[in-house]
Amino acid sequence: xxxxxxxxxxxxxxxxxxxxxxxxxAAAPAAKSVATVNGHAISDAQFDFFVKNxxxxxxxxxxxxxxxxxxxxxxxxxxxxQQAEKDGLDKQGDTPASLDLARxxxxxxxxxxxxxxxxxPTEAELKAEYDTQVAAMAKTQYKAHHILVKTKDEAxxxxxxxxxxxxxxxxAASESIDSSKTKGGDLGWFSATAMVKPFADAVLALKKGETxxxxxxxxxxxxxxxxxDTRDTAPPTFDTVKDRLTQIVEAxxxxxxxxSLVTGAKVVKTP
Numbered sequence: 688x689x690x691x692x693x694x695x696x697x698x699x700x701x702x703x704x705x706x707x708x709x710x711x712x713a714a715a716p717a718a719k720s721v722a723t724v725n726g727h728a729i730s731d732a733q734f735d736f737f738v739k740n741x742x743x744x745x746x747x748x749x750x751x752x753x754x755x756x757x758x759x760x761x762x763x764x765x766x767x768x769q770q771a772e773k774d775g776l777d778k779q780g781d782t783p784a785s786l787d788l789a790r791x792x793x794x795x796x797x798x799x800x801x802x803x804x805x806x807x808p809t810e811a812e813l814k815a816e817y818d819t820q821v822a823a824m825a826k827t828q829y830k831a832h833h834i835l836v837k838t839k840d841e842a843x844x845x846x847x848x849x850x851x852x853x854x855x856x857x858x859a860a861s862e863s864i865d866s867s868k869t870k871g872g873d874l875g876w877f878s879a880t881a882m883v884k885p886f887a888d889a890v891l892a893l894k895k896g897e898t899x900x901x902x903x904x905x906x907x908x909x910x911x912x913x914x915x916d917t918r919d920t921a922p923p924t925f926d927t928v929k930d931r932l933t934q935i936v937e938a939x940x941x942x943x944x945x946x947s948l949v950t951g952a953k954v955v956k957t958p
Contacts, residue, residue, distance in 0.1 A: 721758060724765045737761050799941045808936040814925065816932050816939075821922045825878035829890050830916040832872040834858055835865035835908050842902030842909040849898060855913055864908065872913075878920065883907070890914055 720728035731746075738746040738757050746754060776782055808816075832855055836842050845858055859872030867874055879887040889903040893914035903910040925932075 722762055724762055725769055727765065727769070729761060729765060734758065734761060799937075802941055802944050803937050806937075806940055808933050808940075812936050813929060813932045816936050817925050817928070820928075820932070820935075824920055824922055825880050826920055828876045828878055828918050828920050829914060830876050830918075831874050831890055832856065832859060832913045832915060833865070833867065833874060833886075834863045834872050834911040835867075836862060836911075837864065837908050839902050839904070839909050842911050845911050846898070846900070846902065849911070855898070876918070886910060886912070 719731045721731055721734045722729045734757070735746045737760075738744065738749065738754075741757060741760070742749065742753070746757070749757065771777060777786065834842075834845055834855070836845065841862070845862060848858060849855060856871030856873075859868050862868075863872055865872070879891060882890070883905045885903055885905045889899055889910070889912050893899065893912065895914055895916055898913040899911055903912060
């Protein structure tokens with residue numbers, strides 16, 4: 688596990704610890720602890736959460752040696768975090784904002800899980816979302832070759848060479864600055880929405896076998912494009928995208944819930 692991942696886990700563990708301390712102020716029953724660091728208790732729940740993220744299993748599934756190593760890691764993280772607070776680092780630079788943002792993200796995830804636990808998407812909702820996604824799909828796919836160069840003059844010269852009978856693939860291999868040059872400029876099958884607008888517009892204006900008569904400029908440079916073929920887009924089957932549909936429907940449900948909370952909240956934006 689890399690240091691970035693560990694840092695994130697320590698941050699979450701610290702936030703859990705902070706929540707636990709607030710709970711103590713409310714006279715909640717004391718949670719069982721696995722260690723105490725300078726008077727601060729590390730709870731069983733905090734340790735289990737840490738182990739799950741580090742090892743992908745529960746603390747009870749660890750061997751005594753693994754459990755000891757994991758606890759040492761968490762204790763070290765707590766010691767370092769306490770020292771950071773003593774040094775005032777929790778109030779310096781981007782740290783306060785990072786802590787606040789982490790709190791928001793954690794609570795939002797918890798809220799989402801809580802809200803959706805009794806609102807699982809029905810089969811009808813998933814099929815309705817499937818129909819919506821399919822309707823929004825591009826109906827046609829295109830197969831094309833292109834040559835990308837830096838200047839319009841270069842592109843004009845390439846078009847002139849093509850008109851004289853030069854092979855498109857050969858010019859792409861020798862002149863193009865795009866990675867597709869290794870395949871003679873072949874872009875394979877794509878939808879128009881997958882391409883930048885100037886390129887897509889040029890492709891849509893071509894007939895099968897035609898090459899652009901003038902260079903097409905995009906943010907990447909100047910293109911010479913040949914449209915090879917078109918075909919109808921075949922949508923994926925419902926079963927193959929069911930998991931993705933579930934995510935989309937759940938995200939929409941939670942967004943609607945969040946929107947309702949925002950509508951009911953008193954929000955004052957300062958200019």
